[in-house]
Amino acid sequence: MELQYFLLLAAALFCIGIYGLVTSRNAIRVLMSIELLLNAVTLNLMAFSNYLDPMVIRGQVFTVFVITIAAAESAVGLAIVLSIYRNRDTVDMEQFNLLKW
Amino acid sequence: MDFANLSAQLNAGAILPEGIVIITLLVTLVWDLIVGRSSTKVTPYVAIVGLLIATGTLFLQWDTTEPISFLGSFNGDAISLIFRGIIAISAAVTIPISIRYVEQSGTSLAEFITILLTATVGGMFLSGADELVMIFVSLETLSISSYLLTGYMKRDPRSNEAALKYLLIGAASSAIFLYGISLLYGLSGGETRLSAITASIISNGLDESLGLVIALVFVIAGIAFKIAAVPFHQWTPDVYEGSPTPVVAFLSVGSKAAGFALAVRLLVSAFPLVSDQWRFVLTALAILSMVLGNVVALAQTSMKRLLAYSSIAQAGFLMIGLIVGTDAGYSSMVFYLMIYLFMNLGGFACVILFTLRTGTDEINEYSGLYQKDPLLTLALSICLLSLGGIPPLAGFFGKIYLFWAGWQAGAYGLVLIGLITSVISIYYYIRVVKTMVVKEPQEMSEAVANYPEIQWNLTGMRPLQVSIVVALVFTSLAGVLANPLFNLATGSVSKTPMLQATEPMTPVVSQAPEQLPMPTVESVDL
Amino acid sequence: MNLAEGVQIVSLGVLAFLMLATSLGVVLLDNIVYSAFLLGGVFISISGLYILLNAGFVAAAQILIYVGAVNVLILFGIMLVNKRQDFTPVRNAWLGKAATAIVCFGLFALLSTMVLATAWPISSGPIAGDAALVEIGKHFFSDYLLPFELASVLLLMALIGAIVLARREFLPEEMVDSTDEVLTLPERRRELTSTPRQ
Numbered sequence A: 001m002e003l004q005y006f007l008l009l010a011a012a013l014f015c016i017g018i019y020g021l022v023t024s025r026n027a028i029r030v031l032m033s034i035e036l037l038l039n040a041v042t043l044n045l046m047a048f049s050n051y052l053d054p055m056v057i058r059g060q061v062f063t064v065f066v067i068t069i070a071a072a073e074s075a076v077g078l079a080i081v082l083s084i085y086r087n088r089d090t091v092d093m094e095q096f097n098l099l100k101w
Numbered sequence B: 001m002d003f004a005n006l007s008a009q010l011n012a013g014a015i016l017p018e019g020i021v022i023i024t025l026l027v028t029l030v031w032d033l034i035v036g037r038s039s040t041k042v043t044p045y046v047a048i049v050g051l052l053i054a055t056g057t058l059f060l061q062w063d064t065t066e067p068i069s070f071l072g073s074f075n076g077d078a079i080s081l082i083f084r085g086i087i088a089i090s091a092a093v094t095i096p097i098s099i100r101y102v103e104q105s106g107t108s109l110a111e112f113i114t115i116l117l118t119a120t121v122g123g124m125f126l127s128g129a130d131e132l133v134m135i136f137v138s139l140e141t142l143s144i145s146s147y148l149l150t151g152y153m154k155r156d157p158r159s160n161e162a163a164l165k166y167l168l169i170g171a172a173s174s175a176i177f178l179y180g181i182s183l184l185y186g187l188s189g190g191e192t193r194l195s196a197i198t199a200s201i202i203s204n205g206l207d208e209s210l211g212l213v214i215a216l217v218f219v220i221a222g223i224a225f226k227i228a229a230v231p232f233h234q235w236t237p238d239v240y241e242g243s244p245t246p247v248v249a250f251l252s253v254g255s256k257a258a259g260f261a262l263a264v265r266l267l268v269s270a271f272p273l274v275s276d277q278w279r280f281v282l283t284a285l286a287i288l289s290m291v292l293g294n295v296v297a298l299a300q301t302s303m304k305r306l307l308a309y310s311s312i313a314q315a316g317f318l319m320i321g322l323i324v325g326t327d328a329g330y331s332s333m334v335f336y337l338m339i340y341l342f343m344n345l346g347g348f349a350c351v352i353l354f355t356l357r358t359g360t361d362e363i364n365e366y367s368g369l370y371q372k373d374p375l376l377t378l379a380l381s382i383c384l385l386s387l388g389g390i391p392p393l394a395g396f397f398g399k400i401y402l403f404w405a406g407w408q409a410g411a412y413g414l415v416l417i418g419l420i421t422s423v424i425s426i427y428y429y430i431r432v433v434k435t436m437v438v439k440e441p442q443e444m445s446e447a448v449a450n451y452p453e454i455q456w457n458l459t460g461m462r463p464l465q466v467s468i469v470v471a472l473v474f475t476s477l478a479g480v481l482a483n484p485l486f487n488l489a490t491g492s493v494s495k496t497p498m499l500q501a502t503e504p505m506t507p508v509v510s511q512a513p514e515q516l517p518m519p520t521v522e523s524v525d526l
Numbered sequence C: 001m002n003l004a005e006g007v008q009i010v011s012l013g014v015l016a017f018l019m020l021a022t023s024l025g026v027v028l029l030d031n032i033v034y035s036a037f038l039l040g041g042v043f044i045s046i047s048g049l050y051i052l053l054n055a056g057f058v059a060a061a062q063i064l065i066y067v068g069a070v071n072v073l074i075l076f077g078i079m080l081v082n083k084r085q086d087f088t089p090v091r092n093a094w095l096g097k098a099a100t101a102i103v104c105f106g107l108f109a110l111l112s113t114m115v116l117a118t119a120w121p122i123s124s125g126p127i128a129g130d131a132a133l134v135e136i137g138k139h140f141f142s143d144y145l146l147p148f149e150l151a152s153v154l155l156l157m158a159l160i161g162a163i164v165l166a167r168r169e170f171l172p173e174e175m176v177d178s179t180d181e182v183l184t185l186p187e188r189r190r191e192l193t194s195t196p197r198q
Helices: A003-023 A027-052 A058-088 B003-010 B012-035 B037-041 B043-060 B078-104 B109-128 B132-150 B157-187 B194-203 B210-227 B235-242 B245-270 B272-297 B303-324 B327-358 B374-388 B394-408 B412-437 B461-477 B483-494 B497-501 C005-028 C032-052 C056-081 C093-117 C129-140 C145-166 C173-182
Strands: none
Touching: A003 A027, A003 B157, A003 C005, A003 C032, A003 C093, A027 A058, A027 B157, A027 C005, A027 C032, A027 C056, A058 B132, A058 B157, A058 C056, A058 C129, A058 C145, B012 B037, B012 B043, B012 B078, B012 B109, B012 C145, B037 B043, B037 B109, B043 B078, B043 B109, B078 B109, B078 B245, B078 B327, B078 B461, B078 B483, B109 B132, B109 B245, B109 C145, B132 B157, B132 B210, B132 B245, B132 C145, B157 B210, B157 B235, B194 B245, B194 B272, B210 B245, B210 B272, B210 B303, B210 C093, B235 B245, B235 B303, B245 B272, B245 B303, B245 B327, B245 B497, B272 B303, B272 B412, B303 B327, B303 B394, B303 B412, B327 B374, B327 B394, B327 B461, B327 B483, B374 B394, B374 B412, B374 B461, B394 B412, B394 B461, C005 C032, C032 C056, C056 C129
16 A cells, blocks of 8 residues: 555545536535545545654644534535525526626 | 643743734623623724734734744744734724724624634734644634625625635635645655744755645645735635625735735745745736736726725735845835735725715715815825825835835846836826816716715714724824834844744745846845 | 455555545536535545544544535535526536646646655654544644634634524514615625526
């Protein structure tokens, strides 16, 4: 078993997340893509923690923090999506153009 | 490690200012729970007092000899003190200008202040965070509270939309930032303290690896998002236009200052090995920000969007100080941020006042304002002219110092672009001033023609007036009486070990691209 | 964890395949509900990978928080928001998707070159293994005490903020007439041209 396998997996997950982030039109799917990105990062951290820092395991501690904050972020994200849905009756990103880019 | 031993090592006094802000936050929240809606008479003032006390304690720590606390998580050195002070004061000025605004929009003030204080705490911790986990947690504290503030007017579709865009782009950029951080953790073989990272990267023999450069690029993407540098500025105009104006005022000063604090600490102490590369990338970002920010601002019709692009351009100017990396560079950046704090907040306070009275923020609607409200016209004109850098005002001295520091360090191209773009910027600032002052009475816009009688005795109007006057006085006098601020800025740089120690490590220009002159070591002797 | 080398390799392969397949499903499937369930699959396979990385506690936390909280939250969000609507198609959408896919492939190529080219400083020391939990606890109360405490402030704020934003305003009857305009920004609203509201 090698560190590189895990890092490659994390890189692949990261790129899939980026793809989803850019192409999704549903706001909730964009939130899911962000979760994928964060999971790629935690996978990276856990792999480093196991192979480079096995005794002090700072990476595992970091991962716990990332998980905590990801949960908070998705709660806030869904609250915002709900409030926009109430006003606009859609979650389509293409429709959110009251403000021009 | 037993408890007594541990608590002795923590050096918890270094985070006393943040502690005070957190206590203020809890007091605001609990007081609102107990008293109910009538708490709005007290809570904003409690919050302002708390923030000012926190700023005072920051001053008391100026001469601290032991900046490192919490076993290396936090570094309360002089430069962090300055940045934390800027953030705390920007929050303290934002609260009085938001009271009336929040009241008038019918939302609850106590929660608004609580969230704003959390953002402040996040920003203050971010300025001193000296460890990757701490950086991440404080960055997210700042960002998540900013998303919440942006969407605070939840019945307004524009505010919702701004919040959604800010959240999605912000969360994505912090995930990318985090990926860079995780690479840094891996390259250093399991270090998370910034001061230890470089040493272990060198001892692992990875100082010229591709990984370090990729980590750098990802980290800069995260930072550039926070300071709204082109091309990571896409969210700025939308968020500024859609969100409540007091929030914009805080985002454009407090959040930006926190971003710069992060940039200084992270780039200087964790990436000295690739300092040529990051200076190069930042130079590109600075040029793009100055050019694009100032040119696009010319075409804006909404005052908030104008200020959004102007703040993008100002970020470009500020980056000059960071790029040259000399003592003068850093201190000019700090000095300009201190002045920018007051002139920008003053500008936003005036925009808020005008909005509250007329319900619009289109630039055309300002025409003829001089005849109806001379104080507002005067304050807005002074702040805008100072942002543009017109001589006797504070902004002029800030810009001169920045450009001078850049010139001294040999960044000629950057300084020339800065000069040219500030001349462009004067045009659009003057245009607003001209609209307000020069128009004949019959050219007065409808909004101004129906301008309500000036009343200062409504709830929350008095604090707004006070902060406009404070910003006005400061902006007009700070340039002439700049010495204390100037000493503060230079002191903060010369007292910071991080900035001093890395100076000799800054590699000499030779590898830098030709058209972008980089600082030489000789230019430090100021 | 004392699994034989072969078992580890096989389970890594299975988990990796599951993770990639489900995460592709999350971004590619048209039906958002399927995506949400597949997201749960991603989280579970990642937690399996954590077990392979000798981190039982974090694996459990991953399942509890991601699958138990985040994923359920997302499903709730979908249920609350989802009205069966087809997004109006945008012309030449495939072009953007193809371009994005190419960029993502490029990014992946770059990252994998970096991963393979770097000589990671692999440690040969002992592995914390089951003592990891104790170690994490020690970290939380020594060198990561400050972020730990700050996270509590952050969570408090996320709680308050999410309630403030997502709560429906119940206003007394007599106030209802005036609320429509009161709760908007003091700035005048732009024309809502883009979405005709029914």
